[in-house]
Amino acid sequence: MGEGSEARKGSAELRGLTSREAALRLRKYGSNALEEERVSTLLRLLGYFWGPIPWMIEVAAVLSAVVQHWADFWIIVGLLIFNAAVGFWQEYTAGNAVEALKKQLAHRAKVLRDGKWQEIDASALVPGDVIRVRLGDVIPADVKILQGDYLSVDQSALTGESLPVTVREGDTAYSGTVAKQGEVVAEVVATGKDTRFGKTARLVEQARTVSHFQKAVLTIGDYLIYVSLALVAVLLLQQLHRGSPWLDLIQFALILTVASIPVAMPAVLSMTMAVGAAALSRKKAIVTRLESIEEMASMDVLCSDKTGTLTQNRLTLGEIKVLRAASPQEVLVAAALASRAEDRDAIDQAVLDGLEDQGALRRYRVSAFVPFDPVRKRTEATVEDEAGRAFQVAKGAPQVIMGMSALTAEERRQVQEAVDAFAAEGYRALGVARREVGEGKWTFLGVLSLFDPPQEDSAETIARAEAYGVHVKMVTGDNLAIAAQIARKLGLGDNLLPASRLPLDPKGGLGAGDGEAVERADGFAEVFPEHKFAIVKLLQARGHITGMTGDGVNDAPALKQADVGVAVSGATDAARAAADLVLTEPGLSVIISAIEEARRIFGRMHAYAVYRISETIRIMFFVVGAMMAFDFYPITAIMIILLAFLNDVPIMTIAYDRTRAEQRPVSWQMHQVITVATAMGVVGVVGSFGMLLIAMDWLKLDVAQIQTYVFLKMAVAGHLVLFVGRTKGHFWERPWPAPVVVWSAVVTKLAATLLAAYGFGLITPITWPEIALVWGYSVVSAVVTDFVKVEVYRHMGHEVRRHRHFLARLARPLHAFGGRR
DSSP: OOTTHHHHHTOSSOOOBOHHHHHHHHHHHOOSSOOOOOOOHHHHHHGGGSSHHHHHHHHHHHHHHHTTOHHHHHHHHHHHHHHHHHHHHHHHHHOOHHHHHHTTSOSEEEEEETTEEEEEEGGGOOTTOEEEEOTTOBOOSEEEEEESSOEEEEOHHHHOOSSOEEEOTTOEEOTTOEEEEEOEEEEEEEOGGGSHHHHHHHHHHHOOOOOHHHHHHHHHHHHHHHHHHHHHHHHHHHHHHHTOOHHHHHHHHHHHHHHHSOTTHHHHHHHHHHHHHHHHHHTTEEESOTHHHHHHHHOOEEEEEIIIIIBOSSOEEEEEEESSSSSHHHHHHHHHHTOOGGGTOHHHHHHHHTOSOGGGGGGOEEEEEEOOOTTTOEEEEEEEOTTOOEEEEEEEOHHHHHHHBOOOHHHHHHHHHHHHHHHHTTOEEEEEEEEETTOSSBEEEEEEEEEOOBOTTHHHHHHHHHHTTOEEEEEOSSOHHHHHHHHHHHTOOSOEEEGGGSOOOTTSOOOGGGHHHHHHOSEEESOOHHHHHHHHHHHHHTTOOEEEEEOSGGGHHHHHHSSEEEEOTTOOHHHHHHOSEEEOSSSSHHHHHHHHHHHHHHHHHHHHHHHHHHHHHHHHHHHHHHHHHHSSOSSOHHHHHHHHHHHHSGGGGGGGOOOOOOSSOOOOOHHHHHHHHHHHHHHHHHHHHHHHHIIIIISOOOHHHHHHHHHHHHHHHHHHHHHHHTOSSOTTSSSOOOHHHHHHHHHHHHHHHHHHHHOTTTSOOOOHHHHHHHHHHHHHHHHHHHHHHHHHHHHHHHHHHHHHHHHHHHHHHHHHHHHHO
16 A cells, blocks of 8 residues: 555545655556566567477478488478467467456546546556546556445456445455446555456466377377387498498488488377367367367366356346235336336346336336435335326345335244345345335335346256266355355256365465365355466366366466366457457357367377377388398388378378267377387288288299389378277277278379389389289288277276276275274
8 A cells, every 4th residue: 555545544635646756656666557578479480490399390301401302301391380380370369368458457547646636547557546436437456445435346357256246435446347336536555466457467477288289299209209219220230230331321211210200290180180170160169279179188177167157147037025015026016116227237137127027117107216325225216107196116135125114023034034045045135115105114025036047058068068077166256155056056066165265375376285175176166366276276286187167357367277278258358368269159068069079189189199100110110120131121212201291191181080079088198009009010010021021932023123012012001000090999880981081091092002003213113913912911911900909909998997996996995994083
């Protein structure tokens, strides 16, 4: 709080600051604005060429240039640029969350400076300034109310509370919230980064997550590179010992190394996600970060904001308790007459919308209206009916209306029971009364209940999410009773924790001891943005892939921190900028479609990873092994480049393949991926050696023909391995491959077959019977590989189930011991 403020608190005369005082404090406290570190567009773009994945591709490009294979070099450079362009474009279109937060702040403020009221830029406000806040104003800083009856403030965007709150003299109102009713004079107590709004923005900047997609690409890339380098080193040592020409050998080894580095893998996986993002956009879900698609497939916890996400953020009329009225409709008409649509008050609007007969009000004329204020806690209207008889109606806090009315002890008990019952359900209660003009006491007509109803599809969406293995947790700023009422309606469970049960440490986090309670909770109530942020971080620390949905400024930090941040329809700019997925139509059902699509996309990426690892092992081990065993090149350098082109470029059609959406969350089980792919690769190596022996010992081909023979076998088998690896079951089971995948295989294998038959000056041709033998052998080899793959998956599945069963048996006595203790 600014200097000299204590002297002004109790004074009716407000002087404010002088310009000189304000200038000194501006230097001390800084501008009333959110500061951010800006990075130039060029540096951001260059950043996509720096890092483990770009290094892997750049090494391959350098090696290609060293051996002067310029066609290969330009293909690799093109893939590098493609990867960088996709990443940069996604970041560029995602926008900036802090910049969006700035738009929520007030731009001008009415301030008392040099003894007179003047309008200044809100960024020039300093602690100690005296400002005036009126209906419709965005509050420009954190302020303490000095004068004025009250101010009704909508702070749902900041705290998540569904109803406006009332602040009076001595209370605090927060920067970025909106004045809905009243007028006050207030003193600025915090500006810029020190406001609650500024702390929210700081949380957004702190939010960081590491992409599991990038980890998976690096793991696969490292495995292939290490295997390839080890094999190339063995080959070089063995061939140099035999006296092979070292220049030719090194050139061949470099080309073999380039072929083994999965340069196309990031591009293929990025394209697969980009195609999936386009499919999601047609389902009204806009992806702003491609890697989030993979995270969505793995998501097992979804933290959902309540107001505006699970609920409609619109007060709705509930049950009506009748006391002295003839019918519920009489209570409602009286309440509607004590409401005014032009005030745009949420409660008035709910009452007016609840009228069954909207024409009922035309029979009356309102001659006087007293709006709600927090002191009187009611609205009143003087009304004339069609016969010219005048009467008054009032609606407001039940205790106030009861105090105005003539009630017996029994009637008071009935009203209080109704109010308590509504409160237990999380409903807001309104008393309604009427009196004839000139009479003293009012007649208590009844009690209305109001609530924020759930979205129509929320309950169904939550049930479907649970069926897909995603546990939904509600996170809201509303009180525990309201949260419990919504949780019951949506079938979320009744284990709800208030924020008071989750104390934050000095760094704004939750203790490790809170982990189990947070994991077991079905929801959280009365939370602030820092609680949402801390809950997401704690769940992530405990190994959960965590999603977060929201629509307000208060949700932005948690949306940014979550593995999958989802901004729902109608979200603020700040929420959309912080999110990975932006929904463009109301409701959460789109999230289920997104989860299904994400798991299909993950299936495609998984299939490609298995294919790429097995293909590299098949080529590397066979080529190195054949050279060591038979002392000749089983395949030429140009054939390796042709294989890379025929197998990797058309493989991008996998982005359009048909896959099954798994029922449980999926993730990169790298041990499983590498084991299955290695087993398939070993089968391919054995098959290739068998093919080589047939060519040498049965067909008696010369070296040049053998090389063509081996080239065709590897080309034909390449896409057959993809068809084998794309599912965990047998390749002939549904879902069958998409037509584009089949035709890409047909076209590229036809090209390889024609090349083997006619040579075209690049390779030595072989006969059509020999080509037919290669095709038949490759198909049989693919079937054998398929059976091996299914058995490996089955064995690994048994191992996982046995491991889980062992842990479950181990946990039972531990739980029993904990219970006895």
